[in-house]
Amino acid sequence: MIDPAVLLAFTLLNMSFALIPGPDVLCILSNSVSRGTRAGALVCAGIACAALVHVAAAALGLTAMLAAVPTAFVAVKLAGAAYLAWLGWQMLRRPASLGAEPPRSRWASPFAQGAVSNLFNPKIAIFFLAVLPQFIDPARGRPGQQALLLGLVSIVSGTAVNLCTAALGGRARRWIVGRPTLFKRFQQLAGGALVGLGLKVALERGRP
Numbered sequence: 001m002i003d004p005a006v007l008l009a010f011t012l013l014n015m016s017f018a019l020i021p022g023p024d025v026l027c028i029l030s031n032s033v034s035r036g037t038r039a040g041a042l043v044c045a046g047i048a049c050a051a052l053v054h055v056a057a058a059a060l061g062l063t064a065m066l067a068a069v070p071t072a073f074v075a076v077k078l079a080g081a082a083y084l085a086w087l088g089w090q091m092l093r094r095p096a097s098l099g100a101e102p103p104r105s106r107w108a109s110p111f112a113q114g115a116v117s118n119l120f121n122p123k124i125a126i127f128f129l130a131v132l133p134q135f136i137d138p139a140r141g142r143p144g145q146q147a148l149l150l151g152l153v154s155i156v157s158g159t160a161v162n163l164c165t166a167a168l169g170g171r172a173r174r175w176i177v178g179r180p181t182l183f184k185r186f187q188q189l190a191g192g193a194l195v196g197l198g199l200k201v202a203l204e205r206g207r208p
Helices: 004-019 023-035 037-060 062-068 068-091 110-119 121-131 143-176 180-203
Strands: none
Touching: 004 037, 004 110, 004 143, 023 037, 023 068, 023 143, 037 121, 037 143, 062 121, 068 110, 068 180
């Protein structure tokens, strides 16, 4: 249904996109270094579930509406920015101790961090709207199925990259675990980065 060469090109592009530092990567690293690879993998699972919502929204035309209505775009952007800043503030206010379990709070759990940060990132939605259609060939028929397949490939390939990031964070934890001062500095750096990223997202100008 889709040319294998086109599918490969889309997969490589999507994996490159997943490597770009942003809210998702920062959430994965902060959790895997602080609480282990399993916590990072839970963030990856949350991101994958949110990506399913983005794919469905693109198929239903909701993403196009988001791009067409500046107010909706800004509202989603501010919601995501506020959540990132809140996560960062929690890390600065109450840094995780070595060996600590993931927080029991539903909104602060690793899975929720991945899902919410990805779901409220309008740039992810715009990616599916602007990039994915470029790889659909109407001449091959069933464009809806092509879009669905590309969306699933995007989720699988992106999750593979994210899991590798979680594994790297888990390995870094093994090195940092014997250095409490360095671990504390990492917590402060990650928390400050999340707050700064939230402020950056909130203050960004420009329309989708």
